[in-house]
Amino acid sequence: MPDGAAPQNSDASDPTVLDVRDLKTVFRTRRGEVHAVNNVSFHLRAGELLGVVGESGSGKSVTMMSLIRLLPMPPAEIRAGVVDFDDMDLMQASEDQLRAIRGARIGMIFQDPMTSLNPVFNVGYQLMEPLRKHMGLGKEAARKRSVELLELVGIPDAARRLKDYPHQFSGGMRQRVMIAIALACDPKVLIADEPTTALDVTIQAQILELVKELRQKLGMAIVWITHDLGVIAGIADRVMVMYGGQVVEEAPVRELFANPKHPYTRMLLETVPSLSGERNDRLQVIQGQPPMLARDPDSCAFRDRCPHAFDRCAAENPLLRDVGPDGHRAACFWDGDTQGEEAVHA
């Protein structure tokens, strides 16, 4: 099947549907504080797919859970931030207002469908519940819509399968059901947290194809979290790279892969071997370990592992600044002089 044109469903003139500014989330644990999200700002435009990449612990999930306030508090504590959605600041919204938004105007899909689908209710009930609660549909209407939704995500024999329980579906089909539930109330924004990480590549390819198709049909804005650069390259319009609880780079997808500016992004792109390109005898390594996040950052979080680090990186935490066209921004003091780097690679 041909892949179709570039998935650019949006451009800079589209209205912003979600605007997050200076979000800061801290966990208080027995071993001290974990500064999981540090002054994260980003926005999402209508119809756009924003890819979020970063290694585990970089704060991808906590950022998204914070903005819909789905974190256990305590231990979590949202210390600062403004989240504009639907003419409202979600940080100030009441619990009732949030309940009406979650699962309805903001849909959610999580990594492991088995933990987020309820094993004791059949799939039909789990699909119809939000339809009746949020959309006020009657029983028959909700059933009809549920069948449509399952058909939309490509589950054969949908009407009969409503009575089945989650364990009767395969991993890929459960993820399809999760997507159907997330789409049930026509969300404006869909947050998908590593939705294909637990799946096999051939099943992942099916799901990615489905998402591309659904975007054409439904046109919602999507935040897609993953640590797989290949997945990002295939479906994102814009990419945000996270490291140590901060956004270190953001750019349109082609710009990011063609001209990565932050040293972390550059090394990340080089460390992943490819299936078709040239095969190197040695893999490029990012030495060292991810940061501990025990304090409010007062220096660059990537400093210990960065080949370009200099005095200033230890004294100040770099902020995002413009480094290229179309809103390409990076948080780094380095001026991009690659002479040293070239020498290392030669």
Place this chain on the structure above:
Amino acid sequence: MPDGSTAPRKLVEVRNLRMYFPIHTGLLRTHTGDVKAVDGVNFDIYEGETLGLVGESGCGKSTCGRAVLRLYDPTSASIKIDGVELAWANDDARKIDAAARRIARNATYSVMILGVVLIAVLAVQFEAMARFPIVLLQAAVLIALGLLTFFLTRNMLRKSRARAAGISEADFAPTENDLRRMRPTMQMVFQDPQASLNPRMTVAGIIGEPLSEHTQLSTTERNDRIYELMDAVGLNRDFANRYPHEFSGGQRQRIGIARALALNPKFIVCDEPIAALDVSIQAQVVNLLEDLQEKFGLTYLFISHDLSMVRHIADRVAVMYLGKVAELAPRDELFNDPLHPYTKALLSAVPEPDPVTHDTAERVILQGDVPSPSNPPQGCNFCTRCPAVMDICRSEDPEMKEVRPGRFVACHLHS
């Protein structure tokens, strides 16, 4: 990596490996079927090379790796490592072995039942015999007798029947004891570095455990060896007395690798050694594995579902689907020109980290899911999803054929 000039030596030879897990159902736990996790797999691994084993979740990669190291009792197989048979060199040997065991077991049961009856009769007849220490003594003698019966009967039967069938003693699977002696030459590195390390042991304890079990090193010799291993895998010696939970995932995997290296193995099965690690840490561990291979002349079976990593590390690659090998070929040929329809689909499903190729790539999207290994389809096991399926595929299981030198394919399109 084998090159043409000197004929490479086969270190591992696996023939007709089958590993069925029985399914028991109902109150009586009757045997109602089998999970055919591995169903007739053949491959060789040359000395010093890395054979990649790829395939989707549940296709039998781990089971295959564990059976090759005899961590499982395979249903059938010939597994030769360094010329030594670890299972049964031929099917006759396996059948004779199974029959000998069965008869020996029955003989043992008879002896035990007779013995228990005898002890009971004696106890009733003679009061002296009913005293507790005496009964205990009798029981001990009986158990020893039972064991003796089992091994004598089995070995005698095996020997005489083997002679009758013209099979040598070496064709049979080694005993548990012999296997234990062979263990040092073959080792395994596991996927989940957290779960495979004992949380209550220090790093030194974990790395040193196989040394205490299989060698007679003095304490100082043992400690020296532990430090040497820690150096080899890039762990700071100061960490020797720390516990696994104090380490990151990548460091834990280094501990697992050091432990696997402790007894100077020749052959290591790496079962998804990097799957639980972050991208930035994966490269560190893969480079380490390659360095160690070069330094110690190791041979790897590298199990992974990450095709681009396998392309990096493997010399030859075997692709598994539903318990069988679909295709086996040298790395570049497999990735540049896959022959089996499943290999093609699998390769085209991998998303490449390049937005430009994404927009032009021709993709094969497979429909449906992998069938259950307890009920595989008739004929070719890929026929339910194969885009090139033909009539013959639904009735006849394609045999594995060498279609070009070094390239093996099991598909009716290539026969």
